[in-house]
Amino acid sequence: MNFFQDKTVLVTGGCGTVGRELVKQLIHKYDVKELIVLDNNESELFFLTEAYRDHTNAHFFLCDIRDENALTRKMEGADIVFHTAAFKHVTLCEQVPHEAIQTNIMGVDNVIRAAVNAGVSKVIFTSSDKAVNPTNVMGTSKLMGERLTTAANVEYRKSGCIFASTRFGNVLGSRGSVIPIFQEQIKKGGPITLTHQDMTRFIMSIEESVQLIIDSSMLARGGEVFVTKMPVIRIKDLADVMIEKLAEEYQQNPQHIEIQEIGVKPGEKLYEELMTGEETGRAIELERYFVIKPAIMKRFADIDYSYNGILSEEVTNPYHSGNEPALTHDELAQFLTDNRLI
Numbered sequence: 316m317n318f319f320q321d322k323t324v325l326v327t328g329g330c331g332t333v334g335r336e337l338v339k340q341l342i343h344k345y346d347v348k349e350l351i352v353l354d355n356n357e358s359e360l361f362f363l364t365e366a367y368r369d370h371t372n373a374h375f376f377l378c379d380i381r382d383e384n385a386l387t388r389k390m391e392g393a394d395i396v397f398h399t400a401a402f403k404h405v406t407l408c409e410q411v412p413h414e415a416i417q418t419n420i421m422g423v424d425n426v427i428r429a430a431v432n433a434g435v436s437k438v439i440f441t442s443s444d445k446a447v448n449p450t451n452v453m454g455t456s457k458l459m460g461e462r463l464t465t466a467a468n469v470e471y472r473k474s475g476c477i478f479a480s481t482r483f484g485n486v487l488g489s490r491g492s493v494i495p496i497f498q499e500q501i502k503k504g505g506p507i508t509l510t511h512q513d514m515t516r517f518i519m520s521i522e523e524s525v526q527l528i529i530d531s532s533m534l535a536r537g538g539e540v541f542v543t544k545m546p547v548i549r550i551k552d553l554a555d556v557m558i559e560k561l562a563e564e565y566q567q568n569p570q571h572i573e574i575q576e577i578g579v580k581p582g583e584k585l586y587e588e589l590m591t592g593e594e595t596g597r598a599i600e601l602e603r604y605f606v607i608k609p610a611i612m613k614r615f616a617d618i619d620y621s622y623n624g625i626l627s628e629e630v631t632n633p634y635h636s637g638n639e640p641a642l643t644h645d646e647l648a649q650f651l652t653d654n655r656l657i
Contacts, residue, residue, distance in 0.1 A: 318533055323349040325435075327380055327426065328400030330359035332375070333441065336525045337397055338363070342370055345529070352510050353378040353389055354400070364479035372568045380422035390583045395532055398426045401457070408453040409581050418462070419456035427467045431474045437649045439532050440464040442482040442540065444517055444587040447594075447635075451582025461540055468537040469614045479535035482518025482542050483590035484587060484636075486524045488656045489495040493550065498657075505572035510579050514550045515586045515636040519543060521656040530604070536618050538609040542589050542598075547639040548647055548651035556648050560657050590630075598630040605630060 324341055331350035332638045341347040350373045355375060364375040378385050380400050380477060390396060401419050402408055408415040419587040430438045442461050445454030460480070467478040487494055500507045519527075523543065539622065553575050562569035568625040579585070590598060590605060599606045602624050609615045632638065651657045 316592070319347040319395075321348050322394040323347075323351065325351040325353065325390055325396045325397045327353045327378075327386075327396070329375070330336060330354040330356045331399055332364055332521060333486060333528070334399040335363065336521045337399065337528060338367075338373070340525055340529065342367065342373060347599065348372065349392075350374065351376065351389060352436055352532070353380075353386075355379040368544070374384075375484060378590075378657040380425055381417055383429055384408075386425055386619075390429050390433035390435055393430075393433060396426065396430050396435050397528055398423065398438060399441045399528075401460075403443070403453065404455045405451050405582050406580055408456065409451060413454045415452050415456045418613050419453070420459045423460040423463050427463060427471070427478065431467075434474075435476055436542060437477045437532060437535060438464070438467075438479075438564045439528055439535065440478070440480045442480045444482060444484045444589045446482060447588035447591055450584055452618075453582070463579055465609050467542075468609075468618075477535050477537045479531055479537065480540045480587060481527050481531045481537045482540050483519055483524050483527055484543075484545055484589065485519070486521055487651075488521055488637070488654065492555065494651075494656055497554055498561065500570060501558060501561050503569060504567050506575040507558070507572050508577045509551060509554055510577060510583065511585055512551050512576060514579075515547055515584055515641060516550060517545045517587055517589060517636050518548050518650070519545045520656075522654070527604070534622055535604075536620055538615050538618070539620070540594075540607040542605040542607065542634065544603055544605070545589075546646075546650065547636045547641045550639050552641065552644060552647055556644055556651065557657060559644075560648060560651070571585050578644055584613040586635055588635035589634070590634035592633045595630045595633055599625055600627040600630050601625060611641040 367373045387551035443457045449455040464478045464480045488617045527543045597608045
């Protein structure tokens with residue numbers, strides 16, 4: 316809890332769902348010495364600034380991660396950078412791959428270069444399960460972000476900066492997640508649009524995703540990808556539970572709300588992966604996380620990848636939602652209730 320008290324922390328994408336929760340926890344829970352928050356969304360940044368106007372240690376700036384020089388200026392004096400800014404919607408990235416490349420790949424490279432130029436000590440990049448065996452532009456761009464982050468430990472070794480990535484699944488309740496979409500459809504009496512009956516996903520709460528990011532900053536040695544262990548759901552089960560819990564609240568008859576299958580979207584998988592078979596061969600299992608060490612280990616030979624609480628130095632099971640048992644309806648309902656999602 317004292318880790319951040321003497322540190323200046325910078326967050327990119329501070330107006331996003333994860334970035335906003337990260338800002339909240341760093342200020343209220345971790346008592347950060349100084350917080351610098353960047354985003355290119357003017358209106359949302361204004362409202363966030365107003366929300367923390369009484370916190371004199373928090374500073375908010377308009378800044379786009381496509382601008383390396385602006386990033387370097389803002390990072391001056393920062394100890395840790397949490398990079399959460401990204402384009403995250405699969406369909407939109409499919410339509411304009413060039414824009415996804417500029418933000419999700421070149422933007423990461425800009426963050427890395429700016430951090431080195433500004434003398435930052437640690438950079439944590441937030442990735443996605445879609446980076447594993449990617450089938451879409453968004454996932455591919457996130458995979459490149461991971462590779463750039465890992466390679467930076469060698470390319471900029473003399474800087475002394477530590478670079479690592481976090482990889483997590485769907486953050487339920489975030490903007491663009493399926494929960495608010497289903498909620499609105501139930502409110503209107505249906506139908507609920509489901510892409511495929513057999514689709515499964517890893518899930519986590521916003522609070523859990525931020526905990527992963529913060530833990531990773533404390534654990535990182537350089538070049539790793541941290542993967543959170545998390546539950547799996549069937550999207551069909553999520554629709555069923557939400558109808559059961561919300562229909563009457565919206566004065567709708569749950570028996571009359573139809574679930575309509577509309578087909579898989581371009582680039583979308585039926586299941587999500589958090590670790591490939593190849594990655595299991597270089598993974599370490601901790602109580603709450605898997606740690607995937609860099610692929611070319613001889614370039615990282617001088618880094619000691621030892622962590623407190625190692626459960627196993629050997630991982631044999633590729634971690635994807637098609638292999639893991641899904642939550643029951645009752646367990647899913649409890650998850651949604653506990654995390655104030657319904």
